[in-house]
Every structure is written in structure tokens, then in C-alpha cells.
Amino acid sequence: MALVKVYVNYKKSILNPEAEAVHKALQRLGxxxxxxxxxxxxxxxxxxxxxxKADLDAEINEICDKLLANYNMENYHxxxxxxxxxx
Amino acid sequence: MKFAVLAFPGSNCEMDLYNAIKDIIKEDVELVSYKNDSLAGFDAVLIPGGFSYGDYLRSGAIARFSPIIPALQKFAKSGKPVLGICNGFQILTEAGLLPGSLQKNVSAKFICKDETLVVNNDHSIFSSEYQKGQLITLPIAHGDGNYYADQETLKDLVANDQIVFKYTNNPNGSVDNIAGIVNKQGNVLGMMPHPERAVEDILGSSDGKGVFQSIVKHIKSRGVIYE
Incomplete structure (x- = not known):
């Protein structure tokens, strides 16, 4: 078996108000x-x-493009x- | 003529839409389960607001793979009117029927209040009952209503006159104050505000009626479209 770890995050151009709220909370905490x-x-x-490996790569990319990430606003690796x- | 109102697990505005069409617009309307695979016999499709699949992953991302979606894509491709409101708008962007996407509101808060919109395009299938520049009041109720499109897409939206409604006081951070857009062909509208919640004065506003009346007028003037 293989464990595939997928990380999805917002593109740089996208505002992320949740991350900003966390950042502000950290600043408040010192x-x-x-x-x-x-x-x-x-x-x-x-x-x-x-x-x-090649087929699995193709399949994981397909899964990410189709469902896990929205290419409009997110990147993944x-x-x-x-x-x-x-x- | 007959409207379909789609219902997904977690939809919560389907009865508001159903009642608006039945009681106020006085046309035939039927609820259609997300499990169906046909939209035969309908003249227009309405996709309601709510939280399909709990908004898990992204709003609309899972509903977009429901059995009804291929039929919806075929329906839209044939040129018949499709209107997605709130979560319906999110589903339409995820399904690739409208460009762009809906992100978290800039405030990171769920916003539920009346908003003033300006009609930016008064010759679409969905807005011909309004005048360009007319101000209308419709309620919004969303956490992910911040419309985003990249610069190139935005340029296309403006060039093709696809921006139908704009906020006068942008509540959620949407680019170019966008509240509602149509696809390039003009037969698919997505909007975050809720016209179905503003169809009689007792609800606070009847400004939303024009959206549905415009659809009816279009269908009655155009006649039957065969898929």
C-alpha cells in the first residue's frame, strides 16, 4: 500500500481571511x-x-484537479x- | 411552462423557490432530486441556496458530482435558462458552468442582511424586467460569497456584458463588486443574493420578482427549445 499525502493551499493572489485571523491571534498572544x-x-x-509510479502520479493529479483542489484559487502538491x- | 427546482442533501432554500414560483409567479414547478438523471420536460432550472453536503471540502464541490449534474450540463448547453442562487451559484462555478469561484467573505464572517444591488445588464434572460442602473434590495446570507476571477476572466466578463448585478456597498470582497454573472451564452446566471426571499412586500421587498418574471417572459417569447 501507499500513503499519499496531499497538501492543498490557496494561491498567493488569493486572500485567506481565516489564516489572517489566526495570524492576528498569534500576534495578540505575543x-x-x-x-x-x-x-x-x-x-x-x-x-x-x-x-x-507513473500511473499513480497520473491518478493522483486527476483526483486533485477534479475534486480536492479548485485550480482557480488553489495549488496542491x-x-x-x-x-x-x-x- | 415548468420550472425545476433541484434539491441536494443540505439545500435549504428549495421550498422558498418552489413557493415563489407557485404562489407569486404562478407557473408550474416541481422539486427534482439530485439523484435524478433527467430534466426532460422542464423549461428552466433553479438551483437553490443552502449548504449542499455541509459545504465540506469547498461549497458546491461535492454536489457538483451528483447524478443530476450531467443532465444539468446538457440542459444548459441547449440554451435553456439555469439560475443558481447562493449555494446554487457555488455549484455552477464548481461544475464549470460559470467562470470564477466563490471564496470566504473577506470578513471571515457569515453575513445575513439586505443589500442594495445595481442592475448592470438589463437585457439578459434574467434581468429584462429591470432597467439598467436600477437599484434593487435583496437579502444575502452567505459565508462564501466573495466572487473571485483572475484579471483575464474579469476582462472577458466586462467585455461580454456578463456582469448582471453589482453590490453598491460590497459586503464580502467580491472583485468588481460582482453579485451575479451570466455565462458567455447568457443562459446561465449565478447570483449570491436571494431573489426568492424578496417576492412580496410582506417579506420586506418584492424586488426579486423581476428575475423570475424575466425568465418567464423570455421563455414565452422564445417558445420551445428542443435539446
């Missing part, structure tokens, strides 16, 4: 050295073996980790 906060989404997809079936 963490003034925190200069920027990004707040996006994180997915873990557990996928069965049987696909080549992912990592694939081989895992033991028992995990």
Missing part, C-alpha cells in the same frame, strides 16, 4: 516573530498497490510514501 500564516487543507489517501499493509 508571537510577534510569526511573520505569515498559511492555512490550507491536508489529505491522506491510502491506495492499494498495483499501479506503476503531494508526497507518496510506501507503507506496510499492517499499518
Amino acid at each position: 508571537y510577534e516573530n510569526v511573520e505569515d500564516v498559511k492555512l490550507g487543507k491536508y489529505f491522506e489517501l491510502t491506495v492499494a498497490d498495483g499501479k506503476s 503531494y508526497e507518496i510514501e510506501e507503507t506496510e499493509a499492517a499499518q
Whole structure:
């Protein structure tokens, strides 16, 4: 099996009011050295073996483009980790 | 003529739309489940507000893959009127039937109040009962109503006169004060404000009636469109 970790976040041009609210809260708490906060989404997809690396890459990109990310306002990247079936 | 009102799990304005059409506009109307795969026999489709699939992932992102969506895309492609309100607008952008997307309000707050809109295009299928520049009051109720389109898309929207309604006092951060747009063909409108909640004076405003009356006028003047 493989564990696919997908990270989706807003493009730079997109305002993210939730991240700004978190940033302001951190400043209020005294963490003034925190200069920027990004707040996006994180997915873990557990996928069965049987696909080549290229096919799996194609499939994950398709999943992200179709559903997990909105290309209009979001970017994504992912990592694939081989895992033991028992995990 | 007959309106379809789509209903998804989590829609909550479908009965407001249904009643507005039945009681005020006095045309035939039927609720259509998201599980159906046909829109045969309908002249116009209305997609209601609410929180389809709990707004999980992104507003409209999951509803967009419902069984009814291919039929909706076919319906829209044939040139028949499709109106998405609030969550309906979000579903239309996610389904690729309208450009751009709806982001979190700039304030990060859910906003529920009356807003004044200016009619920016008075010759669309959905706005011919209004005058260009006319001010109308409609309620808004949304957390993700901040319309975003990149500069190129925005230029197209302006050039093709696709911006139908604008806010006079932008409540949510939408680019160019956009409250409602049509697609390039002009038969699909998405808007965040709720015209169905403003169809009789007892509701505070009847300014929303014109949207539905415009659709009826269009269909009655154009006649039957075959898919």
C-alpha cells in the first residue's frame, strides 16, 4: 500500500481571511516573530498497490484537479510514501 | 411552462423557490432530486441556496458530482435558462458552468442582511424586467460569497456584458463588486443574493420578482427549445 499525502493551499493572489485571523491571534498572544500564516487543507489517501509510479502520479493529479483542489484559487502538491499493509 | 427546482442533501432554500414560483409567479414547478438523471420536460432550472453536503471540502464541490449534474450540463448547453442562487451559484462555478469561484467573505464572517444591488445588464434572460442602473434590495446570507476571477476572466466578463448585478456597498470582497454573472451564452446566471426571499412586500421587498418574471417572459417569447 501507499500513503499519499496531499497538501492543498490557496494561491498567493488569493486572500485567506481565516489564516489572517489566526495570524492576528498569534500576534495578540505575543508571537510577534510569526511573520505569515498559511492555512490550507491536508489529505491522506491510502491506495492499494498495483499501479506503476507513473500511473499513480497520473491518478493522483486527476483526483486533485477534479475534486480536492479548485485550480482557480488553489495549488496542491503531494508526497507518496510506501507503507506496510499492517499499518 | 415548468420550472425545476433541484434539491441536494443540505439545500435549504428549495421550498422558498418552489413557493415563489407557485404562489407569486404562478407557473408550474416541481422539486427534482439530485439523484435524478433527467430534466426532460422542464423549461428552466433553479438551483437553490443552502449548504449542499455541509459545504465540506469547498461549497458546491461535492454536489457538483451528483447524478443530476450531467443532465444539468446538457440542459444548459441547449440554451435553456439555469439560475443558481447562493449555494446554487457555488455549484455552477464548481461544475464549470460559470467562470470564477466563490471564496470566504473577506470578513471571515457569515453575513445575513439586505443589500442594495445595481442592475448592470438589463437585457439578459434574467434581468429584462429591470432597467439598467436600477437599484434593487435583496437579502444575502452567505459565508462564501466573495466572487473571485483572475484579471483575464474579469476582462472577458466586462467585455461580454456578463456582469448582471453589482453590490453598491460590497459586503464580502467580491472583485468588481460582482453579485451575479451570466455565462458567455447568457443562459446561465449565478447570483449570491436571494431573489426568492424578496417576492412580496410582506417579506420586506418584492424586488426579486423581476428575475423570475424575466425568465418567464423570455421563455414565452422564445417558445420551445428542443435539446
